[in-house]
Amino acid sequence: MTQPGFAIGKRRRTAIVAGATGLVGHALVEELLADSGIGSVHVLVRSALPQWDQRNGLTQHEVDYRARLPVLPTVDDAYCCLGTTIKVAGSQEAFRAVDHDAALAFARAAQSAGATRFGLVSALGADAKSGIFYNRVKGETEQAIAALGFESMVIARPSLLLGDRAALGQPTRRGERIAAALNGAFGWLLPRRVRPIEAATVARALARGVRRGEPGLFALSSATLYLLGR
Numbered sequence: 411m412t413q414p415g416f417a418i419g420k421r422r423r424t425a426i427v428a429g430a431t432g433l434v435g436h437a438l439v440e441e442l443l444a445d446s447g448i449g450s451v452h453v454l455v456r457s458a459l460p461q462w463d464q465r466n467g468l469t470q471h472e473v474d475y476r477a478r479l480p481v482l483p484t485v486d487d488a489y490c491c492l493g494t495t496i497k498v499a500g501s502q503e504a505f506r507a508v509d510h511d512a513a514l515a516f517a518r519a520a521q522s523a524g525a526t527r528f529g530l531v532s533a534l535g536a537d538a539k540s541g542i543f544y545n546r547v548k549g550e551t552e553q554a555i556a557a558l559g560f561e562s563m564v565i566a567r568p569s570l571l572l573g574d575r576a577a578l579g580q581p582t583r584r585g586e587r588i589a590a591a592l593n594g595a596f597g598w599l600l601p602r603r604v605r606p607i608e609a610a611t612v613a614r615a616l617a618r619g620v621r622r623g624e625p626g627l628f629a630l631s632s633a634t635l636y637l638l639g640r
Contacts, residue, residue: 422449426482426525428516429491431455433573434531434566437613438489443467447621452483454516475512479519487620488520489529490555502543510551517555528560529620531612534569534604534632556627564619566612569632573609602633615639 425442429435430453442451443465450467458470473479475492492513499505517528530552535542538549552565615638619630630638 420447422447423486424448424450424452424484425487425489426452426454426485426520426523427489427491428454428513429493429531431459432491432493433571433609434568434613434616435489435491437573437610438491438617439468441610441613441617445617445621448487452485454479475508475515479515482519482523484524485520486525487527487529488517488523488525489531489616489620490516491531492516493531493533496544505544506547510547510554513551514554517558517560521558521560526561527620527623528555528558528563529616530555530563530565531616532565532567532629534567536565536567552629562620562623562625563627564616565627565629566616566619566635567629567631568607568612568635569604570606571609571612572606602636603631605632605636607632607636611636611639613639 425448427435427439427442430439435453439451439453439462442448448467450469452469452471453462454471454473456472456474458472462468462470469483471480471482490513492508494505494508496502496505499508513530517530520528532552533545533548535545536548536552537545538553540546540549556563556565612635615630615635618638619628
């Protein structure tokens with residue numbers, strides 16, 4: 411039986427993921443590997459993961475986002491899941507270097523490598539005119555990548571993420587710990603647009619949105635991500 415998104419006789423697509431070791435990125439890689447419409451998946455990582463060395467259809471590329479990105483392999487679909495926090499980055503400048511500069515550099519490199527579809531993990535409240543630094547940078551990143559003119563671009567704007575960062579060897583985030591606690595007790599009372607959401611749900615929704623390949627720019631709220639990613 412063929413899986414959704416793949417028709418017999420169609421060329422299988424090639425995907426590339428930046429930020430593949432994060433909560434959403436890791437789940438996205440698994441989603442893409444399970445998609446029979448995807449022939450191969452490339453991931454950009456700072457250090458190769460041993461558990462990914464032997465995965466069929468998966469190729470790791472070690473990169474340093476502080477330097478010029480190398481020429482990427484030819485791809486069809488590109489996904490950017492890069493993201494940090496000011497606390498982890500150490501300063502606003504270091505945060506912007508990851509969430510804006512590195513994301514934009516990846517988008518440009520992916521487009522040069524042939525990508526016509528682009529999926530971006532942004533955040534609830536992203537707004538280039540926001541008075542909140544985090545939201546403003548996210549919004550500026552959305553605008554800068556959208557200006558590159560991908561045939562199809564899907565932006566995911568999730569609320570606080572749910573998932574096990576410790577299992578990925580990453581430090582937990584205070585806001586996400588609070589979100590998990592609140593979600594367990596009061597999550598059903600919160601509107602879907604602000605309710606914490608599983609990273610795997612975001613990844614599934616983003617992959618499905620990009621897979622459709624509809625021309626234009628589409629921004630998916632957390633509520634829409636929940637519905638599309640179920």
